[in-house]
Amino acid sequence: MAHKILLIGGHGKVSQLLTPLLLARSWSVTSMIRSPEQKATIEQLGQGQPGKLDVLISSVEDVKSKGDAQKILDQVKPDWVVWSAGAGGRGGAPRTMAIDRDAAISFTKASIHTPSIKKFLTVSYISSRRSRPSWWSDQDWELAQKVNNEILPTYYNAKVAADEVLTVLAKERFDDEAKKGIPEKERFCGISLRPGTLTTEKAGGVMMGKITCQGKVSRETVAQAIAVVLETEGARGWVDMLDGDEDVDAAVKRLVKDGVDSVEGEDFEAMKDGASKL
Known part of the structure; x- marks a missing residue:
């Protein structure tokens, strides 16, 4: 099936690696970027690809409400949405939030x-969580606490809030669709892809699932993982990933087969309460 994807943050490093991978699958991509100066760079990514590439110049900074976002969705009419935007540390805490x-x-x-949208994938990061998962070591937890509370506190607070809203609302829609008798493979998929420290290395294998938070991962591998997760039926939930030895495609299929979701260990009721206030 030829899917139509809204890629938010299309000029980002991961997004520029991802765009040709999506187009190579004959999917249509609308790449949302913030300024006209970025347009030529994005348009080059579509050359010689079977999928159709459109560029939408619209800054995420202008999106102040659900209504603002809805206007863009109504214009683009995607069936999948990928969030790969971010302040990137520029503009201080207010811009990050x-x-x-x-x-x-x-x-x-x-x-x-939006009923016609079937998947929403956000690119988060591996330490974006409030509770210590059972598979993390003491050192893992100490490192995550240092990153989240000392090094990147504003980024952490922003990302974990967004992850939790996605998790809560995706489950609500999934459960509602189940009650309506919609087959599981046709129900909404909310996905938080959670890489470690990003590098410029060439793409390789992965560690994926219930893993340590200590490590790095190539942006090229992250881009490959996004494409594979999107195309894999039943992939949903929190997907932690680092560089490793397993093939990306095999790793994603394994997670789906075994029902692995790295959200395990988080307090869903607290998440729900927090999400209701945002």
């Missing part, structure tokens, strides 16, 4: 409440 939390949540809510 405005983009990585508020705009991300606005698109999340609008997408999940």
